[in-house]
Amino acid sequence: MALTTDKPIKSHSSIYQFIQACQEEILKKMEKAxxxxxxxxxxxxxxxxxTSLSRTLLTLMAxxxxxxKPVQLTxxxxxxxxxxxxxxxxxxxxxRQVAA
Known part of the structure; x- marks a missing residue:
């Protein structure tokens, strides 16, 4: 979504939606950086x-x-x-989202 709009903003809800969209885009860019x-x-x-799993369990699962699979460094x-x-x-x- 672009940070600019061609249409004039006329209502509070439109302003809120625009600000929310801007914040989401900024957060995505910050997360990527x-x-x-x-x-x-x-x-x-x-x-x-x-993952909140133990190291042992991750090794067994891999x-x-x-x-x-892990990379053998040494x-x-x-x-x-x-x-x-x-x-x-x-x-x-x-x-999880598909199962719900």
């Missing part, structure tokens, strides 16, 4: 915090193909791809 500053990878603790260090984890969360949210 905030996401652009995040590292591409997240450690298991961050993935657990983002092994079963129910969660994005012999003893793994990390999850942030975009994959966020996409997985988006799928879960979308599935």
């Amino acid at each position: 905030a996401n652009d500053n995040k590292p591409r990878l997240m450690n298991p603790k961050e993935a657990a915090e983002a 092994a079963e193909g129910q969660f994005p 012999e003893r260090r793994i990390a999850f791809v942030r975009a994959e984890v966020e996409a997985w969360l988006d799928q879960r949210i979308a599935a």
Whole structure:
């Protein structure tokens, strides 16, 4: 939605709707900018915090193909791809909305 309007605003509800649309667009742009500053990878603790699932459960789910597989960084260090984890969360949210 554009931040400008060609029509004159005549009522309070129109003003409210216009302001609300502007605020939503600004918030989307701020969120995108905030996401652009995040590292591409997240450690298991961050993935657990983002999903509210335990690190152990995430590892088990990844092994079963129910969660994005981690990247092996070193012999003893793994990390999850942030975009994959966020996409997985988006799928879960979308599935909830469809089921409702």
